[in-house]
Amino acid sequence: MGKEPVRVLVTGAAGQIGYALVPMIARGVMLGPDQPVILHMLDIPPAAEALNGVKMELVDAAFPLLKGVVATTDVVEGCTGVNIAIMVGGFPRKEGMERKDVMSKNVSIYKSQASALEKHAAANCKVLVVANPANTNALILKEFAPSIPEKNITCLTRLDHNRALGQISERLNVQVSDVKNAIIWGNHSSTQYPDVNHATVKTPSGEKPVRELVADDAWYENGLLLISIILFGLSTLKCSHKLHGEFIATVQQRGAAIIKARKLSSALSAASSACDHIRDWVLGTPEGTWVSMGVYSDGSYNVPAGLIYSFPVTCRNGEWTIVQGLSIDELSRKKLDLTAEELTEEKALAYSCLS
Numbered sequence: 001m002g003k004e005p006v007r008v009l010v011t012g013a014a015g016q017i018g019y020a021l022v023p024m025i026a027r028g029v030m031l032g033p034d035q036p037v038i039l040h041m042l043d044i045p046p047a048a049e050a051l052n053g054v055k056m057e058l059v060d061a062a063f064p065l066l067k068g069v070v071a072t073t074d075v076v077e078g079c080t081g082v083n084i085a086i087m088v089g090g091f092p093r094k095e096g097m098e099r100k101d102v103m104s105k106n107v108s109i110y111k112s113q114a115s116a117l118e119k120h121a122a123a124n125c126k127v128l129v130v131a132n133p134a135n136t137n138a139l140i141l142k143e144f145a146p147s148i149p150e151k152n153i154t155c156l157t158r159l160d161h162n163r164a165l166g167q168i169s170e171r172l173n174v175q176v177s178d179v180k181n182a183i184i185w186g187n188h189s190s191t192q193y194p195d196v197n198h199a200t201v202k203t204p205s206g207e208k209p210v211r212e213l214v215a216d217d218a219w220y221e222n223g224l225l226l227i228s229i230i231l232f233g234l235s236t237l238k239c240s241h242k243l244h245g246e247f248i249a250t251v252q253q254r255g256a257a258i259i260k261a262r263k264l265s266s267a268l269s270a271a272s273s274a275c276d277h278i279r280d281w282v283l284g285t286p287e288g289t290w291v292s293m294g295v296y297s298d299g300s301y302n303v304p305a306g307l308i309y310s311f312p313v314t315c316r317n318g319e320w321t322i323v324q325g326l327s328i329d330e331l332s333r334k335k336l337d338l339t340a341e342e343l344t345e346e347k348a349l350a351y352s353c354l355s
């Protein structure tokens with residue numbers, strides 16, 4: 001007998017990530033080629049017509065694995081019975097808005113959607129928050145859905161992880177599938193720390209450390225370059241492609257570089273990375289490979305407990321575990337702490353919006 005369908009919620013489904021993501025889910029990219037799915041697509045009333053258009057296209061595409069589509073602007077209907085929730089919907093920053101204004105809008109969205117998930121989702125529902133500020137939205141969701149186990153609430157840093165693998169593959173001219181174990185530490189923001197100290201590449205003579213193969217510390221980090229990007233912005237980043245020292249800054253600033261090029265933020269890569277995140281979480285990471293996920297910190301690596309922070313994790317039987325015992329050098333320690341400080345500030349700001 002075939003498998004029971006899994007119900008997957010995508011919020012913000014009429015938006016650009018949603019439009020890239022739902023066909024991937026319906027095709028089996030997220031949960032495997034033998035796993036039927038029922039898609040729940042939630043958006044807000046002004047997007048109802050567009051959402052219905054997406055539903056029409058899903059029907060037209062005749063995906064064999066797609067066993068049903070719920071397209072709704074009703075949060076309760078959207079959340080009812082879902083096994084997996086991908087939270088893409090949110091309020092984007094508009095001209096003239098302060099960070100606090102955006103935070104305040106998203107805090108109230110994630111508070112109310114947390115309550116709906118808590119009351120109406122299936123037991124053991126797994127949640128992935130994509131919408132920015134992703135880590136802090138996930139933290140708010142966790143706070144207001146206390147009966148969802150904290151291990152089930154995560155945020156997307158897999159896009160940053162995949163960006164790091166992509167940069168290494170370009171630098172070394174190797175297949176991206178031969179590169180593994182990069183790490184994104186911390187926030188899905190420009191303070192994130194893309195760490196290649198433990199990353200390796202499969203070569204004909206075995207696995208080799210990326211740092212040994214690159215053999216150029218300046219490619220990895222160049223303090224002057226970072227400072228000039230902070231001071232002079234993206235035009236410096238553009239020039240930096242000709243320079244060494246670009247890896248960390250390129251990964252940290254990749255989202256902004258895509259916006260500059262496309263006039264829209266990353267969508268296909270975000271959707272694909274969301275599929276990678278859920279697939280590895282549900283079906284497991286390959287032996288000897290870890291991935292980056294934003295998860296609830298238990299204090300590992302002296303990261304303050306109680307933040308949603310990106311760590312290296314392995315997954316087995318539907319559970320993630322933080323990879324322990326990695327050496328952290330002095331430079332890395334500073335970067336782990338810097339991004340934790342930003343998350344602590346975001347958390348305080350989010351809580352101030354609640355009061």
Ligand SMILES: NC(=O)C1=CN([C@@H]2O[C@H](COP(=O)(O)OP(=O)(O)OC[C@H]3O[C@@H](n4cnc5c(N)ncnc54)[C@H](O)[C@@H]3O)[C@@H](O)[C@H]2O)C=CC1
Nearest residue numbers: 012014015016017043044047089090130131132156159270
């Ligand atoms: N974590 C990550 O790696 C990445 C995160 N993002 C973030 O993902 C989010 C979505 O990006 P896009 O799809 O490009 O944006 P978009 O603006 O194209 O789509 C967002 C959708 O969310 C909907 N929405 C707004 N409030 C909602 C609510 N309360 N409930 C349900 N839906 C709601 C909007 O109507 C819209 O259809 C943004 O916050 C973006 O910054 C984008 C790229 C990567």
Ligand SMILES: O=C([O-])CC(=O)C(=O)O
Nearest residue numbers: 132159254255256265266
């Ligand atoms: O930078 C943005 O606004 C979109 C985003 O999160 C990314 O591409 O990583």
